[in-house]
Amino acid sequence: MKKMIFFWLLVSCIGVAKAQYTLKATLKNKTTGEVLTGATIAEGKKTLPSSKDNSSISINKLKPGNHKLSFSYIGYQAFDTTITIPQTEALAIYLLPEEKALEEVTVVSSTRTNQRIENSPLKVEVLGKEEMDEENTIKPANIASILGDVSGVQIQQSSAVSGNSNVRIQGLDGRYTQLVRDGMPLFDGFSGGFGIMQIPPLDLKQIELIKGSASTLYGGGAIGGLVNLISKRPSYEQDGIVTLNHSTLTESNFNTYLAKRNKIVGYNVFAGITHQDAVDVNKDGFSDVPKLDAVVVHPRFFYYPSSNTTIALGYTGTFETRRGGDMQLIKGTADAVHQYFEENKTNRHTGDFVVEQNLGGGKKLEFKNSISSFTRNILTNTHFFKGNQFNYFSELSLFIPKEKYSWVMGVNAVGDKFTIKPSDPVLLNNFDNNTIGAFAQFTGKLFKETTLEAGLRADHHTQYGDFVLPRLALFHRFNEHWATRLGIGLGYKTPNALTVQNKDYNIENILPLPANIAAEKSFGYNAEVNYKKKFDGHSSIFINQAFFLTQINNPVVATELANGNVVFNNAGSNVTSKGFDTYVKLSLEDWELYAGYTFTIAERNYLPVNKFVTITPKNRFAFVAMYEIENNWRFGLEGSYTGPQHREEDYTKTPAYMFMALLIEKKFGQRITLVANCENLLDYRQSKEEALYTGPVSNPVFKSLWAPIDGRVVNLSLRIKLFSIKPNK
Incomplete structure (x- = not known):
C-alpha cells in the first residue's frame, strides 16, 4: 500500500513539473486604445511562440512560476513585466508610441487596408503628429503652409483680397484635388471655398496625401490626388x-x-x-x-x-x-x-x-x-x-x-x-x-x-x-x-x-x-x-x-x-x-x-x-x-x-x-x-x-x-x- 501511494505521488509530481500553460494577452496603443497585431514577446533573449486569436495573442508552452516577459512592437516602447503562471485572466498590455517612430512603419487609413506605409502598393505620404505639433506653433489657424512644403504640391492663392487658396498636385488645377476629412468629402463646389484656410493643425492626428488618381476608392474628383485629414x-x-x-x-x-x-x-x-x-x-x-x-x-x-x-x-x-x-x-x-x-x-x-x-x-x-x-x-x-x-x-x-x-x-x-x-x-x-x-x-x-x-x-x-x-x-x-x-x-x-x-x-x-x-x-x-x-x-x-x-x-x-x-x-x-x-x-x-x-x-x-x-x-x-x-x-x-x-x-x-x-x-x-x-x-x-x-x-x-x-x-x-x-x- 505504501509503495502504491509513493508511486502516485511521484506521477503527480512529474505531471506538475511537465505542466504547460497558455497566456492570453491583448496589446493596445496606450494613446489611442488601438489593438496592435503582430507584436513580439520575448523572455530574456528567447522569442516565445505565440498565435493570434481574433485580437488576442496566445503565448504557448509556459511552465508554472514567474516569467519576466518583454512585449515589443515596431514604433513603440517595449513593455517589460513579470507574470506568474498559471494566469487565468487575459492580460491587457498598453504600449506607448515612440516619440520618433520611423515613417516607413506608419500605418495609414487612406489605403483602407491598415497596411504599413512602406508595403502599400498605393503610395501615401504622411504628415504625422510631429509635423502637426510643429505647424500648430507656426501657422495655428490653418494647414495651407504645411501642405505647400510637400514636394509636388503647390498652394495657389486665388484672391489677393480674400486670401482664398486651393491645393494643386503635380501641376493640375486645384479642382482636381479631393479634400476629405476622415475619408468623407466635405469641401467641393461652393463649400470648397476657404476649405484649407479653416482647418487648424492642432485638431488633426495626421494628413495623408495621395498623388495621382485615387478615384477608385474615393470617387469622382480625386484625379490629381487626395488630401485626407x-x-x-x-x-x-x-x-x-x-x-x-x-x-x-x-x-x-x-x-x-x-x-x-x-x-x-x-x-x-x-x-x-x-x-x-x-x-x-x-x-x-x-x-x-x-x-x-x-x-x-x-x-x-x-x-x-x-x-x-x-x-x-x-x-x-x-x-x-x-x-x-x-x-x-x-x-x-x-x-x-x-x-x-x-x-x-x-x-x-x-x-x-x-x-x-x-x-x-x-x-x-x-x-x-x-x-x-x-x-x-x-x-x-x-x-x-x-x-x-x-x-x-x-x-x-x-x-x-x-x-x-x-x-x-x-x-x-x-x-x-x-x-x-x-x-x-x-x-x-x-x-x-x-x-x-x-x-x-x-x-x-x-x-x-x-x-x-x-x-x-x-x-x-x-x-x-x-x-x-x-x-x-x-x-x-x-x-x-x-x-x-x-x-x-x-x-x-x-x-x-x-x-x-x-x-x-x-x-x-x-x-x-x-x-x-x-x-x-x-x-x-x-x-x-x-x-x-x-x-x-x-x-x-x-x-x-x-x-x-x-x-x-x-x-x-x-x-x-x-x-x-x-x-x-x-x-x-x-x-x-x-x-x-x-x-x-x-x-x-x-x-x-x-x-x-x-x-x-x-x-x-x-x-x-x-x-x-x-x-x-x-x-x-x-x-x-x-x-x-x-x-x-x-x-x-x-x-x-x-x-x-x-x-x-x-x-x-x-x-x-x-x-x-x-x-x-x-x-x-x-x-x-x-x-x-x-x-x-x-x-x-x-x-x-x-x-x-x-x-x-x-x-x-x-x-x-x-x-x-x-x-x-x-x-x-x-x-x-x-x-x-x-x-x-
Whole structure:
C-alpha cells in the first residue's frame, strides 16, 4: 500500500513539473486604445511562440512560476513585466508610441487596408503628429503652409483680397484635388471655398496625401490626388494642449485641445479663435492680408459598448468673417473714390457619425455618415450674394484580411444641393448633384516580396450618367534596401460652376452650365523606385524617385466674355501633366535633413499656342534642415526655389524666386514649449516685381498671384501641455 501511494505521488509530481500553460494577452496603443497585431514577446533573449486569436495573442508552452516577459512592437516602447503562471485572466498590455517612430512603419487609413506605409502598393505620404505639433506653433489657424512644403504640391492663392487658396498636385488645377476629412468629402463646389484656410493643425492626428488618381476608392474628383485629414481620437491618458500665438502681421491665435477615454466612453474637443487685422504690406492702398475673425469648435463623443465596437458622434462649427479691399474704407475713412471692398462671411456646420465593428479575425465593418451645411455671404461695394450648399455622405464598407490577401468592398452615396438665398440678381440657378457608387479592392501577394492591388468602382450620377473606374497597382521589394511601385487608374469629375479655380470669379458674372456639357475623364499613372538604409544608432536615409503622368479628357474650361461674364465649356482636346519628383530624407543622430525636386510639364493641348498651364513652375526645389538637442532646443531652416511661371494675363514669364524660413524652439520641461519663427526671411513679394492691380482705385482689377504678397512674417507662440503621458510601469 505504501509503495502504491509513493508511486502516485511521484506521477503527480512529474505531471506538475511537465505542466504547460497558455497566456492570453491583448496589446493596445496606450494613446489611442488601438489593438496592435503582430507584436513580439520575448523572455530574456528567447522569442516565445505565440498565435493570434481574433485580437488576442496566445503565448504557448509556459511552465508554472514567474516569467519576466518583454512585449515589443515596431514604433513603440517595449513593455517589460513579470507574470506568474498559471494566469487565468487575459492580460491587457498598453504600449506607448515612440516619440520618433520611423515613417516607413506608419500605418495609414487612406489605403483602407491598415497596411504599413512602406508595403502599400498605393503610395501615401504622411504628415504625422510631429509635423502637426510643429505647424500648430507656426501657422495655428490653418494647414495651407504645411501642405505647400510637400514636394509636388503647390498652394495657389486665388484672391489677393480674400486670401482664398486651393491645393494643386503635380501641376493640375486645384479642382482636381479631393479634400476629405476622415475619408468623407466635405469641401467641393461652393463649400470648397476657404476649405484649407479653416482647418487648424492642432485638431488633426495626421494628413495623408495621395498623388495621382485615387478615384477608385474615393470617387469622382480625386484625379490629381487626395488630401485626407485624419482627426485625433482620445487616449486612455488625459490629453490637453493650449497654444497662444501672435505675429508681426497682427495675427493672434488661441487654440486648445482636450481628450480622454476610459473603457466605456471617451471625448475630445478642439476650440480655436483667430483674429487678424487687415494689412497693406506694399503700401498700394489695398489690403494684402484681409481682416479676419474666426472661431472653430469640434467636439466628438465616443462610446465603446465592447472591445470590438467603437461609435463616434461629432460636430464641427466654423464661423468666419474676412474683409479686404481699400484700406481707407476698412479703417472707416472712405470717400467717394475709396469704396472698393469684399467681405466674406461663412458658417460651416458639419455632423458626423461613425460606427466601427471588429468581426474577429481582423475583419472590420465600418459605417460613416456626414451632413454639412455651408453658408457664404459675399458683400462688395456693388453687389450682395448669399448662398448655401448642403452636403451629405454615407458609406458602408467591409474589410476582410487573410494571410496572403485582403478584400475591401463597400457602397456609398454622396451629394450636394446649392441654393441661392435672398440676394441681388445672379445668373446662376439652384442645382444639385447626387451619386451612388460601389467599390471593391483586392490586395494580395503574388510572390513573397510582390504585392498586387486591383480595384474597381462603379458610380451612377443622376445627371451625368455612369462611370466605371478600374485601378491597378504593384509593389515589389527587391531586397531590404530597394523597392518599386507602379500604379495606373482612371478618374472623372462632374462639372460644377462653383468649384475652386486658380482665379476667383465674381459670382454675379458666372453663367449656368450649358445643357450639353460633359464630365471630365482622366487617365493617369505613377511609377517610382525607393531606396532605404539604416545605419548605426538613429541614422537612416530614404530616397524616392517618382514619375507621373495625368491626362484629362473633355476638360471643363472657364472663358471670360467681353461683357465680363464667365462661361464653362468642354475644350476640344486634353490637358496633360507629366514629370518627375525626387526627394531624399536623411537622419543623422540629432539632424533631420530633407531635399526635394519636382519637374513638371503641364499643357493645355486644346490651345494652338501658349499651351502651358499658367502659374505652374516647371522647376521647384525645396529643402529642410532640422537640428534638435533632445528635450531642450530645436533649430530649423527651410527653403524653396520656385522657377519661372507663365502669367495668366499675357503669358510672359515671372522671375524665379527663393523662399526661406527659420525656426527656433525651446522646451521648458515636458509641458512648455516656446517657438520663434520667421517666414519669408528674404522678404520676397510679387509686389516688388509688379503692381498687384490695374485700373482705377474705385474699380481695381487684380492680377493672378504667382508669389507671396504678405512679405516677411515673424511669430512667437507658446504651447502648454496641460498633462503629460505617464511612462509604462
